[in-house]
Amino acid sequence: MPLDDSAVPPSLSVAGLGVSYGNRRVVESASFDLAAGTVTALIGPNGSGKSTLLRSIARLHTPDAGSVTLDDGVDVSTLSSRDFARSISLLAQSRPVPGGLTVREVVTFGRHPHRSRWTGQDAEGPAVVDRALHLTRTTDLADRPVAALSGGQVQRVWLAGCLAQDTGVLLLDEPTTYLDLRYQVEILDVIRDLATHHGVTVGVVLHDLDQAAAIADHVVLLEDGAVLARGAPREVLTAENLSRAYGVRVDVTVTDGALHTRAVGRHNTPTVAVPAP
Secondary structure (H helix, E strand, O other): OOOOHHHOOEEEEEEEEEEEEOOEEEEEEEEEEEEOOOEEEEEOOOOOOHHHHHHHHOOOOOOOEEEEEEOOOOEHHHOOHHHHHOOEEEEOOOOOOOOOOEHHHHHHHHHHHHOOOOOOOOOOHHHHHHHHHHHOOOHHHOOOEHHHOOHHHHHHHHHHHHHHOOOOEEEEEOOOOOOOHHHHHHHHHHHHHHHHHHOOEEEEEOOOHHHHHHHOOEEEEEEOOEEEEEEOHHHHOOHHHHHHHHOOOEEEEEEOOEEEEEEOOOOOOOOOOOOOO
16 A cells, blocks of 8 residues: 555645634644545544545535645636536435435436436446446345345445546545444445555545554544644554544554554553554
8 A cells, every 4th residue: 555645646635724614613724635546534533623624625615715626736616516526526424315216226326427418328327337336345235225225235335326426536424433343344445445456535534543544544633623643544643642632541552563542541451552663
């Protein structure tokens, strides 16, 4: 996996982004790049601005400062809705489960930006939908009603819809929330595969620090709406950075090359932190 930003040109650059709700500034001067074919994880405590930042990149919130630009130098705020939807897709935290529709029908909605304005035709659509179903392991569910699926299966269907949108940049807001371990692993595997094997640029909000350490090439740690640290996971996920951001002692250990974090409270035994090499 690429770990050096300088080795891979950014597909998307966030520069000095500021976002407010009324008079309250939620994100302050956030700057980082999402590099092509890599996974960037946005982490931080509740209220740190992770989801707001991601949704601002996806144009669901209007920034009051800074810019988001694609690799061709185009500011995403200048794109038409159609051109934006061909460039960036978002898997939001929660989506309603559509009634009366099959999995294939839902995934096909992702092709909307690619349909002809006049005829509605989309010659590449069926093949792209089949590919999205295959990548998310939902091919065998294609003809089943979405309403009959489990929560983990529905999440994969929505992800397939994002893939059918066929964009170079994929944003995911807490995609493993409320899923059991099996579906968490499956979603994370798909995310990693999309970057490594298909060159997709992925930005993902995660709460689980160990998940971020396991799949991300880069990590952006937020504290009170500002970027506290950014870089490779072992550079960012340190005991000092995490303890400061989360306001609780966090131990960081490395076992068999894997980084693990552990918050220390009054009723669990502290461990000896092993500095990440």
